[in-house]
Amino acid sequence: MRTHNPHRRGPGEAGRPLVGGVWGESTLPPRPQVPSQNLSTATPPQLLTRGFNHPQLSVLYRRFLNLLISRPWLGVALALAIPIVGFARAGTLSQQFFPPSDRNQFHIDFELPVQASLTETERQVQDVRNLIVQQPEIEKVTWLVGETFPTFYYNVVAQKESVSNFARGLVQLQPNLLPQPIVRRLQLQLDRQFPQAQVLVRQLEQGPPFESPLELRLYGPDLDRLRQLGNELRGVMAQVPQVVHTQSTLTEALPKLGLQLDETSARIAGLDRAAIARQLDANLEGAVGGSILESTEELPVRVRLKQGDRGNLNSLNSIELLSQEEAIPLDALGRVELLPDIAEIDRRDGLRVNIVRGYLEAGVLPADALAQFEQAWQASGVTLPQGYSFEYGGEAEARGTAEGNLFSTVGILAVLMLATLVLSLGSFALAGSIAAIAIAAVGLALAALRLFNYPLGFMAILGALGLVGLAINDSIVVLAALRSDPEARRGDPKAMQRVVDRSTRHVLTTTLTTMAGFTPLLFDRAGFWPPLAVAIAGGLGGATLLALFFVPSLYSLAIRAGWIAGGDRAELEAVPD
CATH class of the missing domain: 3.30.2090.10 (Multidrug efflux transporter AcrB TolC docking domain; DN and DC subdomains)
Incomplete structure (x- = not known):
């Protein structure tokens, strides 16, 4: 029996190619051959198409994840180590609610004894001006004798009027100059040249206004005893090395x-x-x-x-x-x-008060100087008799008031955040884990401030609050990935390792880009923005550990303890390396 083979060529057809299954003449040109090595060089680099990938590092990272998921207490301890250190060292942080301004201006308060005449004050102010204008950094000096300037800066308040022994000068520097080193130098020169006067060269500050960085209010019934106590504590305050001048409201006599x-x-x-x-x-x-x-x-x-x-x-x-x-x-x-x-008898809340004030060198933190004054007071043995009391004012009072206003709404915001997490995640245990991450983020911010030696103040507190939001965001990304995978949701160790490994690239990308975005703030010469940048960018490294190590470890513990719905506990055995 003969069969038909369509691929078989008959006599005389050897030179005809097969096109589309039909025998016929071919008019197509021959196809050029492309070398295989040209194809390999035409593909984009792997770094651009798939990102950074290190096989050996990936293997070590997966093994480490397996170890933490199989031993969740180890992951919890590792992630919380830095926050615990931050809270433990928080007491050693210096406190500065607001840093000084970088404005190229400062002002000078010149005060003679209370009985000095306006003519004598004006004559000596002219000598002060002649000394100041010799400084090469000074562009302009303006003086007002007998009273203070109208408000030229938001927290410099005009307080004295028709005072014959007082004058205030406003000094304008050349552009792009920081005032702090010039203020320190001028303070030394004016104290040496005018010992008969109290000269205060003061840098402009941020934050709420206050008369002096250090302020102690003494309350009591007897003026002579108040004056004596004020003079004693004024002498103690003068022992603090950073204090350049002291005052007492009951010391001046007419x-x-x-x-x-x-x-x-x-x-x-x-x-x-x-x-x-x-x-x-x-x-x-x-x-x-x-x-x-x-x-x-x-x-x-x-x-x-x-x-x-x-x-x-x-x-x-x-x-x-x-x-x-x-x-x-x-x-x-x-x-x-x-x-x-x-000269004057001050009263506060109906009580006689003697206010002792201390003025500091430019750049000195008032909280540090106050701590040194308290130590010197304890060592001096000066005690207040019965019926006399004291309280601190100045920068300490302004800082406490501002911090109280700042934290007054934290409780309400925390309740709203927790309610939102419970409604979103559908579990009190998961919402509690996110709340624990928020508390740990504050510890991370404190640890970053301590590591880079920045004070705790308004901008650092804002940075800590911002870090809380970023840490919660990264942790919710990992937690949502675990909940979306059916096997990882039940607590399967292999599935959890796979999900966390897949989420690592996204978490690290968010961390690195955020840290890079805050890096320019670190170069602010005035010191206003660096505490915020350090609290956020520095704490993000620890927040990454919370998202990648703390969240899966705590999730595994929660399933094993039965706090959240999961699979059979027999499925939760550790995966060998």
Whole structure:
């Protein structure tokens, strides 16, 4: 029996190729041969198509994941090691609620003894200005004598008006100069050149306003005892090396004219205390003797002793007082002397208070100086008697108030976050694990601040709160991946290792890109942004451990303990390496 073979060529058909299963003439050109080595070089590099991949490192990482999933307590301990260290070392962090401003300006407070005249203050301020303008970094200096400037910076408040012994100067630096080193140098020079005055060269600060970095308020009933305690504690405060000047509100004394009256001589002359006081007031302060019309305004004319006689103690002794019969010199009725009198008596909440203030070198953290003052106070042995109390003001009070306002809503936000997690995850155990990650993230931020030696302040607290959100986000990514895989959801160790391994690339990518985004903030010369950047970028490394090690380990423990729904416990045996 003959069969037909379509591929068999008949006689005379050997030169005809087969096209589409039909014999016929071919008009197609021959196909060129491409060398195999050209094909391999035409493909893109593996790094661009599949990313970084290191086989040996991948094998070690998978084995490590198997170890942690098979021994979940080890994974929990490893992930929480850094947060625990952060909380343990939090007490050693310096505190600075806001760093100084980097504005190329600073101001100078110049204060003479309280009895100094406006003319004397103006003369010495001119000498100060001549010294300042010699500095090459100074562009402009403006002074106001007798009062403070109107508010030119949001937390520099005008507090003094019509004060003859006070002046404030505003110094403008050349562009792109940081004021701190210039402030320190000028403080030393002005203290050396003007020892008779209290000169404060002050850098502009951030945050709420306060009069002085260190402030101690002493409360008590007796002014003399308050003054004594203030002077003692002022001496203790001056022992702190970073303190450049101290003040006490009850220390300043005004010269007061006192008359030791001879009662017998006054009665013989027919004068009593009230009559003598009226005549002395008329001679020294003046009596209205008429008025003049200046344009449309009537001005009173006051008659009194001339300035030279009013300021001379010998002239005051020879003032003649009118009695019923004749004029009697004042020194015939008693002895005139100058007595110190308290310049001002401050009250706070109805209580007498003596405020002791300390001013620091530029760049010194007030919290560190306050800690040194407390140690010096304990060593000095100065104690407050019964009925006297104290409290701290200044930067410590402003920082405490601001931190209280900042944390006042944390409780409400925590409850809302926990409720959202419970509703989203459908499990209190899973929501609790995420809440534990939020607490651990705060410890990571504290550890980063301690490692890089940054103070704990407003920006660092904001960084810690931001890190909490990033850590929760990475952990939810891993947790959602575990819950979406049926085998990993039941707690199968192999499946959990596979899911975490697959999520690692995404978590690491998020971590590295976020850290790179915050890196430019580390180069802020004024120091305002670096605490925030360090808290977030530095803590993200530990947050990655929480997402990749803590979450699967805690998930495995939760399934084994029956806290969340899972598979048969027999499926939860460890996978050998």
